[in-house]
Amino acid sequence: DAGITQSPRHKVTETGTPVTLRCHQTENHRYMYWYRQDPGHGLRLIHYSYGVKDTDKGEVSDGYSVSRSKTEDFLLTLESATSSQTSVYFCAISRDPGNTIYFGEGSWLTVV
Amino acid sequence: GNSVTQMEGPVTLSEEAFLTINCTYTATGYPSLFWYVQYPGEGLQLLLKATKADDKGSNKGFEATYRKETTSFHLEKGSVQVSDSAVYFCALSDRASGGSYIPTFGRGTSLIVHP
Numbered sequence: 001d002a003g004i005t006q007s008p009r010h011k012v013t014e015t016g017t018p019v020t021l022r023c024h025q026t027e028n029h030r031y032m033y034w035y036r037q038d039p040g041h042g043l044r045l046i047h048y049s050y051g052v053k054d055t056d057k058g059e060v061s062d063g064y065s066v067s068r069s070k071t072e073d074f075l076l077t078l079e080s081a082t083s084s085q086t087s088v089y090f091c092a093i094s095r096d097p098g099n100t101i102y103f104g105e106g107s108w109l110t111v112v
Numbered sequence: 113g114n115s116v117t118q119m120e121g122p123v124t125l126s127e128e129a130f131l132t133i134n135c136t137y138t139a140t141g142y143p144s145l146f147w148y149v150q151y152p153g154e155g156l157q158l159l160l161k162a163t164k165a166d167d168k169g170s171n172k173g174f175e176a177t178y179r180k181e182t183t184s185f186h187l188e189k190g191s192v193q194v195s196d197s198a199v200y201f202c203a204l205s206d207r208a209s210g211g212s213y214i215p216t217f218g219r220g221t222s223l224i225v226h227p
Contacts, residue, residue, distance in 0.1 A: 033215070035217075040219075041219065042201070042217055042218060042219035042220050043156075043201070043217040043220075045214065045215070048214070058214075090155055090156070092155075092156075092215075094205075094215075097205060098143070098144040098163070098205045098206075099144070099205070100146070100158050100161065101146075101148075101156075101158075101203075101205075101215055102157075102158075103148075103155030103156045103157065104155050105154060105155050106153075106154070106155050
């Protein structure tokens with residue numbers, strides 16, 4: 001199994017609070033991704049990174065920001081959580097473009 | 113832009129039945145194609161992949177062939193088991209603008225296999 005750790009795995013938070021999800025990898029892969037998974041929508045890309053301090057937006061980036069200060073860590077921040085951001089969040093990594101993507105186990109976030 | 117279209121689910125089969133899950137794609141370049149599987153409560157994991165036209169990916173009895181002429185990558189298995197019950201995602205990885213590859217996933221197809 002690829003060495004990907006997501007934290008926290010489960011979180012309940014209140015509307016309007018900031019939330020940070022962490023993804024840590026031990027594979028030294030260059031590319032890291034944050035997806036959200038919702039019924040009827042499949043997987044949707046939020047943000048991705050192609051190197052330290054190099055990030056770009058995905059298709060559903062509004063309300064989210066990311067940071068990557070080290071190769072192994074990719075943080076996803078919900079600046080002011082809303083109920084529409086209740087979802088399962090998956091971190092993923094890949095060595096290079098076109099190659100296999102490895103997924104973390106997911107972080108279940110509930111915004112009340 | 114790139115897109116992946118999968119057949120709607122759920123697909124419900126009896127054990128030992130033949131499985132086909134259709135997947136078609138659109139891409140601006142020459143993508144790599146993947147099938148991922150997700151078991152309940154887990155993340156996605158690679159099932160098989162193909163990187164060029166006419167390549168056949170295979171794993172655990174599942175197969176898919178990269179068909180460039182029909183832009184398809186259909187997943188097949190000759191005899192499904194109850195343990196194959198999961199959600200299956202077709203995906204592609206292709207160069208997007210700016211030189212970065214962006215993986216694109218289908219919406220997933222749920223497979224339910226009854227004893």
